[in-house]
Amino acid sequence: MRHTFSETWSGIRRNGSMTIAVIVTMWVSLTLFGAGLMVNQQVNLMKADWYDKIEVRVFLCNATTPGDNCDAGQEVTQEQKAQIEQTLRSNPEVAEVTYQSKEQAFAEFRAAYANTPTADYLTVDQMQESYSVRLKNPEEYQGVVSSVQGLKGVQNVQDLRGILDGLFEWMNLAQWGTIIAAALLLLAAALQIANTIRMAAFARRREIGIMRMVGASNWYILAPFLLETLFAAVISIVLTCVTLAAGHYFLIVQKAQVLIQGSPWIGWSHVGIAMLGVAVVGVLLSIIPTLIATRRYLRV
Incomplete structure (x- = not known):
């Protein structure tokens, strides 16, 4: 050595x-x-x-928001909401579905823009009902989006994955x-x-x-x-x-x-x-x- x-x-x-x-x-x-x-x-x-925090948000039609699946000046009907919710809950990629009413959306909006002039811009009637969808696998979101975005009563499907x-x-x-x-x-x-x-x-x-x-x-x-x-x-x-x-x-x-x-x-x-x-x-x-x-x- x-x-x-x-x-x-x-x-x-x-x-x-x-x-x-x-x-x-x-x-x-x-x-x-x-x-x-x-x-x-x-x-x-x-x-x-x-990705674990990302939810797919399904916004429903109201009388003031235009959309391809919305009837002009018409709110989403109970039958349409039932079909949308059933489609979401039956999807094997969905872990949890949470409904948000107009009142809940308005309260969330006021809390987010409290003490600012923006808080007075919208009313409860202008808010949209929506479903928040949590996925089992955040990587597999396209199937959920495609299953509901063409349904009657759905104004928009929002997903942050694109960003x-x-x-x-x-x-x-x-x-x-x-x-x-x-x-x-x-x-x-x-x-x-x-x-x-x-x-x-x-x-x-x-x-x-x-x-x-x-x-x-x-x-x-x-x-x-x-x-x-x-x-x-x-x-x-x-x-x-x-x-x-x-x-x-x-x-x-x-x-x-x-x-x-x-x-x-x-x-x-x-x-x-x-x-x-x-x-x-x-x-x-x-x-x-x-x-x-x-x-x-x-x-x-």
Whole structure:
């Protein structure tokens, strides 16, 4: 082992500039990869929280609101309401149906706009009856919407998924952009590691030939090269974990959680998962290119 560690340290000193370049490349690429994992967890957390609160709102016709399924100047009839409610309750995707009368809608409106001039704009008669529909699976909302939006007496079907889907599309785009950029940098780091090992093996070709002739095992020859890349990987992983922790503290804890308190944010446990992923990828990134490079270039 003393010879192995001695050769490892000698290789690090000989290839100091290349080792530093490998560390910096791995640090940047692993940081982007870890950030992508954190963004992915944040998107999933927000989806789980926001989608769980989403309800499909079915607004019924009244005498003052026009609609394709409404008769001009006519209120929704009891028969139409019964059919709409039966359609909603019989749908297997529906978990709960709640009816809201005009009076309840008016009270909700006055509470929302209390102490403002807007509170006096509408009367009880102008409010709409509605059904609030909570879904078993918020992802499956289109079937519920399509089942009632064409029924007589339905003025409008409102669903916030259309707004949130656009938001999450942009978030997913940012997530995949980060992961793709990280993958390209990880590839660059892998190629740089393989090139560093190839140069180190070429510089030690005579020494390797002697070890082969005296019967040295493959592990004995490969160990110094593996330790060199593992040394660079460990430093890169530590720097990446510090960067991710600092980013979470300053951007999430100190900024985002203070500015937007109603939204769920990833915690330290999520950062720990990202760090674990970074550690696994960092170790594999150092070992696999080294094994490939030594397998090809250590033949003497």
